Amino acid sequence: MTRLKIAIQKSGRLSDQSLSLLERSGLSFAKSKDKLFWFGRNLPVDLLLVRDDDIPRLLLEGVCQLGIVGENVAREKLLEARSRKPKAQLEALTLLDFGHCRLMLAIPEQSDYQGPADLDGKRLATSYPYLTRQWLVDNGVEADIVTLNGAVEIAPSLGTADAIVDLVSTGTTLRANHLKACDEVLSSQAAVYRSPETLDEEAEKLMTTLLTRIEGVRRAAESKYVMLHAPRSRLAEISAILPGAESPTVLTLEGQGDRVAVHAVCTEQVFWEHLEELKRAGASAVLVLPVEKMLA
Ligand code: PRT
Ligand code: ZN
Numbered sequence: 001m002t003r004l005k006i007a008i009q010k011s012g013r014l015s016d017q018s019l020s021l022l023e024r025s026g027l028s029f030a031k032s033k034d035k036l037f038w039f040g041r042n043l044p045v046d047l048l049l050v051r052d053d054d055i056p057r058l059l060l061e062g063v064c065q066l067g068i069v070g071e072n073v074a075r076e077k078l079l080e081a082r083s084r085k086p087k088a089q090l091e092a093l094t095l096l097d098f099g100h101c102r103l104m105l106a107i108p109e110q111s112d113y114q115g116p117a118d119l120d121g122k123r124l125a126t127s128y129p130y131l132t133r134q135w136l137v138d139n140g141v142e143a144d145i146v147t148l149n150g151a152v153e154i155a156p157s158l159g160t161a162d163a164i165v166d167l168v169s170t171g172t173t174l175r176a177n178h179l180k181a182c183d184e185v186l187s188s189q190a191a192v193y194r195s196p197e198t199l200d201e202e203a204e205k206l207m208t209t210l211l212t213r214i215e216g217v218r219r220a221a222e223s224k225y226v227m228l229h230a231p232r233s234r235l236a237e238i239s240a241i242l243p244g245a246e247s248p249t250v251l252t253l254e255g256q257g258d259r260v261a262v263h264a265v266c267t268e269q270v271f272w273e274h275l276e277e278l279k280r281a282g283a284s285a286v287l288v289l290p291v292e293k294m295l296a
Contacts, residue, residue, distance in 0.1 A: 005048055007054075068096070076128050076131050104183065105182055107180060122162040126147065127166070135186075222267060222269065232260050
């Protein structure tokens with residue numbers, strides 16, 4: 001019987017949300033705290049819990065068929081693999097809207113930065129040498145790269161580098177080290193990646209089912225079910241306000257004359273401003289409900 005393997009980060013910033021996404025997609029596992037392998041109980045899909053840096057390699061080598069990892073790590077490791085195997089491929093199937101961060105060029109607070117050309121002949125410390133190199137080449141800059149596996153942000157104060165390229169989310173770490181971000185190398189979030197290895201028909205079918213569910217969970221998280229009452233004469237106006245809604249369902253309200261009930265799935269965020277606008281357009285009894293699952 002065909003089984004698929006999904007790799008996720010064992011413990012770190014992406015772990016909880018990766019596991020929760022899979023569980024909301026209907027997968028359940030025989031969990032074991034200290035084991036790296038969790039057996040899939042209800043579907044032939046098992047989990048491999050590893051360091052995030054290992055996930056791209058596991059996919060490239062076909063050990064796992066799916067993996068959840070940050071675009072920063074996937075792209076860095078893909079470039080690294082391509083330095084040995086130019087045709088290496090890793091495809092991001094779905095962006096997951098968590099693990100957001102930016103790979104930024106940062107320099108000491110007191111330094112000036114006009115543009116990438118300022119880096120000519122300088123030394124950059126980073127844990128992302130391949131992405132940094134590509135960015136330098138794209139910008140026609142020649143600079144030295146010092147690869148460090150951690151504590152990149154202290155390199156300028158130690159004198160080992162003039163600038164750094166590192167991940168930033170809130171910017172607290174940069175500020176604490178008297179650095180300022182001055183250019184973006186990559187904007188990143190967690191994504192589902194698939195192995196380039198071809199699968200047999202059965203495995204491919206299972207993969208499609210799983211990806212449809214993951215996509216459904218992701219879309220449901222962004223979607224809201226909106227119900228309201230409105231005058232029939234203003235339906236077009238009301239529909240135009242509902243964010244990302246396609247042809248709402250319109251139901252007659254018994255004994256209410258011109259007023260109808262409108263139900264719609266909004267696939268974009270519904271803000272208070274939208275509700276206020278709906279009210280001005282004659283809507284009443286507006287309810288916004290979460291959507292748990294979606295299957296198109
Ligand atoms: O052990 P393992 O190798 O699996 O984990 P790890 O330590 O390499 O990774 P982890 O868990 O720290 O991050 C996993 C992924 O989360 C990264 O590859 C990114 O895709 C994503 N991510 C999102 C981040 C951040 N935000 C982030 N802020 N990864 C790292 N950081 C670092 C940043 O470099 C800085 O040093 O967190 C520090 C705090 O950031 P500020 O800007 O909020 O101060
Ligand atoms: Zn890591």
